[in-house]
Amino acid sequence: MSCSINLKDISYKKDEKILFENISFDLGHKEKIAIIGKNGVGKSTLLKIIAGLKNQNSGTIDIFHNRINKKEDYEKYRDEIAYLPQDIDNFFLSITVIEDVMFSLLALGVKKDEAYKKSLDILKSLDILHLENRVIYDLSGGEKKLVALAAILVKEPKILLLDEPTNNLDEDSEKKLIDILNNIEKSMIIISHQKTFIDSLVTKIYILEEKTLKVY
Ligand SMILES: Nc1ncnc2c1ncn2[C@@H]1O[C@H](COP(=O)(O)OP(=O)(O)OP(=O)(O)O)[C@@H](O)[C@H]1O
Ligand SMILES: [Mg+2]
CATH class of the missing domain: 3.40.50.300 (P-loop containing nucleotide triphosphate hydrolases)
Structure with missing residues (x-):
């Protein structure tokens, strides 16, 4: 196998x-x-x-x-390998949702336009597009969890x-x-x-x- x-x-x-x-x-x-x-x-x-x-x-x-x-x-x-920790309080590296989701793609060398588009797509698929420009710190626990998921899924891990x-x-x-x-x-x-x-x-x-x- x-x-x-x-x-x-x-x-x-x-x-x-x-x-x-x-x-x-x-x-x-x-x-x-x-x-x-x-x-x-x-x-x-x-x-x-x-x-x-x-x-x-x-x-x-x-x-x-x-x-x-x-x-x-x-x-x-x-x-x-994407790892979503149980406690996500220290998970985020950026101020806003869209910045955080884009962050890892930019670090991988993905161009800004493409990173933005991919990030919007993943937010949309998780039904959290409305959170795009929100400050992560202000989000509810469940919203944070979905944003953290978006941030790991956007990199298309195996x-x-x-x-x-x-x-x-x-x-x-x-x-x-x-x-x-x-x-x-x-x-x-x-x-x-x-x-x-x-x-x-x-x-x-x-x-x-x-x-x-x-x-x-
Ligand atoms: N850094 C640490 N220092 C000391 N003890 C720790 C540390 N991390 C975990 N433990 C202890 O190891 C044990 C296992 O913890 P773990 O977080 O893996 O459990 P879990 O099965 O995930 O529990 P839960 O369902 O509550 O999340 C616990 O007794 C915990 O207190
Ligand atoms: Mg646990």
């Missing part, structure tokens, strides 16, 4: 406390999976390890069948790592997000507590409990 990510025997402990041991799974090409589990079991920690933001104590991670041995190995995939994407979203926005994510043919790992949300999106659900990851 062609895989986007292969995890093998990942273990992580924090100050002698073992969070999880020997976690293994494969994320197939364009496969969507979910990870559930109680508060504090280590779901976000696992996603940060996969995103290259934390180091595991042991075990291996392969991305597109290439072994990731050190932080620099991630650099090759930086633009292909893998999406989404940590509780429906946090703060009302029912309508959640439905919209299900439609959007269902229409995106990319590999995804989604952490969520909302069963109805993940049931309508993923083909496989894992549960993190008792320091291990099991098929739910």
Whole structure:
């Protein structure tokens, strides 16, 4: 099977406390999976390890069948892996919505006109075009979440790592997000507590409990 990510025997402990041991799974090409589990079991920690933001104590991670041995190995995939953190307060780098969504495209060398057009398109697809010139700081929690999603989707990554994407979203926005994510043919790992949300999106659900990851 062609895989986007292969995890093998990942273990992580924090100050002698073992969070999880020997976690293994494969994320197939364009496969969507979910990870559930109680508060504090280590779901976000696992996603940060996969995103290259934390180091595991042991075990291996392969991305597109290439072994990731050190932080620099991630650099090759930086633009292909999009990570939406659970807490997005420190996520934004610009003042206004449109600036923030355009920011990463401009950093990639995309011309300003094209970056603007692509950013408008993505805002439109998330139904938040009306927020274009708003100051991010003033947005509601749910609005911020949608803007953060726009900022990662605009780069057209191949893998999406989404940590509780429906946090703060009302029912309508959640439905919209299900439609959007269902229409995106990319590999995804989604952490969520909302069963109805993940049931309508993923083909496989894992549960993190008792320091291990099991098929739910
Ligand atoms: N930087 C840190 N320093 C100390 N402890 C931490 C740190 N980050 C996480 N932890 C602890 O590690 C454990 C796992 O945290 P994590 O955020 O991965 O859980 P989670 O499964 O995502 O929980 P939730 O459902 O509440 O988001 C928790 O006990 C948390 O307090
Ligand atoms: Mg978490």
